[in-house]
Amino acid sequence: MKYSIYPGCSMEATAQANLKSIEAVAKALDLHLEEIPDWNCCGATVASGVVGDFTQQVMTARNLAIAETKGWDVVVGCSSCYLSLAVTNKRFKEDEHFKVKANEALAAGGYKYNGSLRVRQFLEVVINDVGFDNIKAKVKKSLAGLKVAGYVGCQTVRAIPYEFDDPEYPVQMDKLMEALGATATDFPMKARCCGSSNAIAATEIVIDQAYKIFESASKGGADVIVTPCPMCQLNLDAYEQMVNQKYGTNFNLPILFFTQLMAIAFDLPADAQALSYCINSPYQALASYGVAR
Numbered sequence: 001m002k003y004s005i006y007p008g009c010s011m012e013a014t015a016q017a018n019l020k021s022i023e024a025v026a027k028a029l030d031l032h033l034e035e036i037p038d039w040n041c042c043g044a045t046v047a048s049g050v051v052g053d054f055t056q057q058v059m060t061a062r063n064l065a066i067a068e069t070k071g072w073d074v075v076v077g078c079s080s081c082y083l084s085l086a087v088t089n090k091r092f093k094e095d096e097h098f099k100v101k102a103n104e105a106l107a108a109g110g111y112k113y114n115g116s117l118r119v120r121q122f123l124e125v126v127i128n129d130v131g132f133d134n135i136k137a138k139v140k141k142s143l144a145g146l147k148v149a150g151y152v153g154c155q156t157v158r159a160i161p162y163e164f165d166d167p168e169y170p171v172q173m174d175k176l177m178e179a180l181g182a183t184a185t186d187f188p189m190k191a192r193c194c195g196s197s198n199a200i201a202a203t204e205i206v207i208d209q210a211y212k213i214f215e216s217a218s219k220g221g222a223d224v225i226v227t228p229c230p231m232c233q234l235n236l237d238a239y240e241q242m243v244n245q246k247y248g249t250n251f252n253l254p255i256l257f258f259t260q261l262m263a264i265a266f267d268l269p270a271d272a273q274a275l276s277y278c279i280n281s282p283y284q285a286l287a288s289y290g291v292a293r
Helices: 016-028 044-051 053-067 079-094 096-107 122-130 132-138 172-179 203-219 230-247 258-265 283-289
Strands: 002-006 032-035 074-076 119-121 147-150 224-227 255-257
Touching: 002 053, 016 032, 016 122, 016 230, 016 255, 016 258, 044 079, 053 074, 053 079, 053 096, 074 079, 074 122, 079 096, 079 119, 079 230, 119 122, 122 132, 122 172, 122 258, 132 172, 147 172, 172 258, 203 230, 224 230, 224 258, 230 255, 255 258
Parallel strands: 002 032, 002 074, 074 119, 147 224, 224 255
Antiparallel strands: none
16 A cells, blocks of 8 residues: 655654654555655644634645645554644645635745545554554564553644544544554543643643643553653653642653654654654663563
8 A cells, every 4th residue: 555655854863763663663664754855844734823714724835735646545654743734635625715725836946736545544544444444463472461541632633523532532543553452541631632732831721731631641550651642642651740849749750752663563663663762761661561661
């Protein structure tokens, strides 16, 4: 199966572990990912707030126009990028006036997008194109005994509601973790916002949100938290110790991308697991699964 992959800015910087583990897991699952050439930033929240939705969506559409020459589904790993690309793609399909105006803007750069592609989160591709049975068959090192809090976050399943999971009570990532042999824990905060880019302008919002998420995961007995979202991963990983300082707690939960646990279960090399990028060390929690520094 062949796909165009849109990496996005974060996966070449703060979320390198996401891209490395996605590429390795995709290869193990016989998924061919080809990077969209000369891709540009999708704009995400910063551009839409500064220059407006139309300009931001035209920026996003340029990537889709380039990918359309291949005609393959566009796969996205970052939840914010997925939101940008999926919503823009949906608008091209449903809003003819927008499509005409956006293509007028794209034409200035020599581009045109016909709206023929599907935009998909990598999590959804793994679940629907590969399937849980095939994932189980790839497991070489069962994660039996590992208790996992699946933190989907607020964007992945709400970009296009009900596209592949319930936007308020998502369960598909829990099923994926169970396919690896792990135990999905009770985790009521799994779709709540981490505070997003408030990490820069209003750090206290992120710390307070992160506290609620850590508390919920801990009450469920989790050993680790996994997520598909680079912003969620970074905020929780970077602010866990600040949460402990403010609230007098002792949370010690590693925060991983779900593909990192897949890489461990598939017994892929250490560079595919990309655990060295974690701020809060995951090695103690994963020591019984043959993971070492």
